Amino acid sequence: FTTNNPLISIGATVQFSCDEDHVLQGSKTITCQRVAEVFAAWSDHRPACKVPCFSNFTAPMGTVLSPDYPEGYGNNLNCVWLIISESGTRIHLAFNDFDLEPPYDFLTIKDGDQSGAALLGRFSGAEVPSHLTSNSNVLQLEFQADHSMSGRGFNITYSTFGRNECPDPGIPLNARRFGDSFQLGSSISVVCEEGFIKTQGADTITCHLEEGKVMWSGLIPKCEVVTLDTYSCMDPGIPVNGARSNTDLSIGSTVSFQCDPGYRLSHEEPLVCEKNHFWSHPLPSCDEYDLEPCQNPGTPRFGWHTGSRFGIGDSVSFSCNRGYRLQGAKKIVCLGGGRRMWSAPLPRC
Numbered sequence: 001f002t003t004n005n006p007l008i009s010i011g012a013t014v015q016f017s018c019d020e021d022h023v024l025q026g027s028k029t030i031t032c033q034r035v036a037e038v039f040a041a042w043s044d045h046r047p048a049c050k051v052p053c054f055s056n057f058t059a060p061m062g063t064v065l066s067p068d069y070p071e072g073y074g075n076n077l078n079c080v081w082l083i084i085s086e087s088g089t090r091i092h093l094a095f096n097d098f099d100l101e102p103p104y105d106f107l108t109i110k111d112g113d114q115s116g117a118a119l120l121g122r123f124s125g126a127e128v129p130s131h132l133t134s135n136s137n138v139l140q141l142e143f144q145a146d147h148s149m150s151g152r153g154f155n156i157t158y159s160t161f162g163r164n165e166c167p168d169p170g171i172p173l174n175a176r177r178f179g180d181s182f183q184l185g186s187s188i189s190v191v192c193e194e195g196f197i198k199t200q201g202a203d204t205i206t207c208h209l210e211e212g213k214v215m216w217s218g219l220i221p222k223c224e225v226v227t228l229d230t231y232s233c234m235d236p237g238i239p240v241n242g243a244r245s246n247t248d249l250s251i252g253s254t255v256s257f258q259c260d261p262g263y264r265l266s267h268e269e270p271l272v273c274e275k276n277h278f279w280s281h282p283l284p285s286c287d288e289y290d291l292e293p294c295q296n297p298g299t300p301r302f303g304w305h306t307g308s309r310f311g312i313g314d315s316v317s318f319s320c321n322r323g324y325r326l327q328g329a330k331k332i333v334c335l336g337g338g339r340r341m342w343s344a345p346l347p348r349c
């Protein structure tokens with residue numbers, strides 16, 4: 001609504017409209033009314049232009065924002081957005097910001113059209129989900145909010161790409177990218193600008209086939225400023241289900257890791273902080289392994305054992321024949337671990 005006239009007379013009506021990306025919420029027309037002898041007021045509040053809660057996106061790239069992002073999305077919402085790309089193409093979603101009231105408000109993403117759409121993910125809370133790619137040319141984003149409390153909402157950018165192509169990884173901040181082809185088999189390299197350090201991803205990633213899907217061989221690199229003490233490496237972290245033995249991260253120092261029972265290190269060599277402020281290897285992971293039973297411990301000569309189960313946590317007790325004394329552990333327990341050991345050696349009688 002625009003006017004050159006600062007004064008609007010009683011009885012005049014004003015019409016509002018929104019541009020095509022928004023829907024009008026409230027009264028489309030309001031009238032200037034007399035309220036008392038000397039007062040006038042509008043018949044209703046001024047309406048607002050809102051991002052529609054239901055819409056289809058058909059442009060090859062775009063942004064999906066939650067209603068009123070980032071001011072808070074309000075209550076009682078059930079929004080459905082469809083991203084529809086050309087047939088034979090796929091859709092890539094990058095989450096730029098995400099904050100929904102857990103667990104009552106959530107975003108569900110489905111791959112495909114209404115019937116038989118596969119669930120790609122259901123997200124809530126403040127953790128920004130990692131990027132997603134569809135297998136089909138349609139993505140459904142369903143957003144539900146309950147009757148109270150709201151978060152900032154979300155800001156998602158999408159792009160579309162061909163079936164034998166990887167999604168455009170963009171040019172990471174503070175970096176130069178080499179390679180412009182995202183076709184299957186192509187590689188791109190990322191070099192951080194001076195003063196920035198690669199905190200995620202490999203130098204080169206290749207668009208390849210993995211489990212029947214066309215995808216980048218690794219994470220898109222990230223270059224970040226790291227306030228590095230001149231004499232140390234960045235904290236390498238601690239593996240999940242594991243522990244770290246050393247807290248000295250200075251150049252030349254060595255850090256090793258242990259895993260909780262039932263988990264095994266993916267590689268044993270300790271990490272060494274090298275002169276270039278990088279660790280000699282990536283952080284190992286603690287991987288679960290199948291627990292196998294212990295072997296039958298046997299019976300001591302002049303004695304016997306009770307207990308016939310040799311699984312993890314099972315125990316076997318020993319006794320000696322009359323006239324013999326037991327030397328060693330009376331009871332042993334099968335311990336977890338790759339070596340499937342008993343808690344003590346076989347006792348003697």
Ligand SMILES: [Ca+2]
Nearest residue numbers: 101146148149
């Ligand atoms: Ca809520």
